[in-house]
Amino acid sequence: MFTLTVGISVAAVATAFLSYIISIVIYNLYFHPLSRFPGPPLWAAFQFPFLQKMLQGRLPYRVKELHDKYGSIVRISPGELSFIEPAAWRDIYMNKEFLRPPQWGNRPPGVEAYNLISAGVADHARFRKAIGAAFSDKAIRLQEPIINQYVDLLIEKLRQTVEENRDERPTVDVVRWLNFTTFDVISDLGWGESFNCLEKQGYHPWITVILQFQALLVAAALNYYPLLATFVSYITPKSALVGLQLVLSTSEKNVKIRLQRKTNRPDMMSYILSHNKTSPENSMSEAEMIANSMAIIVAGSETLTAALAGTINNLITHPKEMQILVREIRSAFESEEKITAQSTKPLAYLTAALQEGMRLCPPLPDNMHRNVPKGGVVIAGHHLPEGITVGIPCYAMFRSEANFTSPEEFIPERWLPRDELSPYLKDRQEAYHPFSMGPHGCLGQQLAWVELRVILARLLWNFDIEVPEGTKPLDWTSQNIFWAWDKKPANVALSLARKGE
């Protein structure tokens, strides 16, 4: 009798659960406000196919395939649309009311203060005001000697490596060397305290932890199931958070040391402190400085490494384009000292090669998720209700045949001035915003361009860079994407630049 009652109860619970799932599926497929948009039915019915691809590091690739199949607007989960229609850039990212969905704007455990990424509208505007001056043209001019100090060191160390191995052309992993450089620059500009990776030729533990973007995605995936997220946070042992603790304590220590130091160095802290003095009503607290400096150091390092490594990886497999670029750089200057932020700006092919590198290897390739604000909006001509998630995936947007001619090929020429005979006249350049735009657009864009141009120009001034003999270059798209590229080593053969080229 008892067994029968238990059996009936289990069957009743199972039936209720099944009916609940079926009703959700029917709602999502036929009655949801997004049901009129195309996309794979399984993705429209459930969240898990999206999360599964995301956790496998293959989401941006799959989203591109879905755009190829379904068109410029695709429903990639029950509540989310992905756009590769250029008009969507302005409609989504120029509106300050569009915030990141809560799943993506979370603060790590133990962090109370918000940063630029997680803040609401008012705090975000306050942070941009407090930090903005540190990224102005004037500030960047003052910061150039600090940047140069690390580019000098990069070149010196690479020269040493080449000279010590004169007989066999040494192979170096450019990802590693570029990471050393970009992290050294931004830690010095951010905290006044460099990680000294170039000097030590190794990563600081802070970097090793922070580059584990896969963990960030696991946290975001859990956030789609709040009950599960609470359960996991409850059972997570303290030992699993040791790395995070190290990151937080190092960041706190560095900010505190910098705050005690009396200096006029044009680093970011100087600008924030001067803002705090002149606008005490909008000032930034110490906890906010720590949270924001961490965000800036991550945002301003591995993005640059991706852009530079992606461009170099394409150049070594395109000897003609490499030769044009090398000629442009080596004929433009009398000496290496003349290679500066200002003097590299007019080098059209240098800028074009970097743009094309970032088109094929956008440093942030994934969907940049935003929630539609109160009252709903029109995006690319479609009226959408509040609360749904929308976003543009740079990887799919920049490699779409609808937006670019021969989208899978590396063609810097498409970014040079075009006449009416240009085969790239039909490129929709308005589709291309690797730094995004609007209130949450990249704060470090000017600084990024200085580092991109100066580092690439000085590398090619000093070295011939080629595919190592008997090896295949890195297949860039074999890499997983966990929000950013999960970069594999990108090995190149280095030799001192041959004169006359």
Ligand code: HEM
């Ligand atoms: C090639 C290099 C870079 C690329 C392609 C890039 C791209 C981007 C993109 C696409 C966003 C918007 C992300 C989103 O909305 O989810 C962003 C935001 C941001 N970037 Fe960059 N970035 C680069 C370098 C830098 C550098 C050098 C810095 C600073 C030193 C920096 C600081 C930031 C910050 C602070 C944000 C957040 C802005 C906000 O939410 O208000 N980035 N970047």
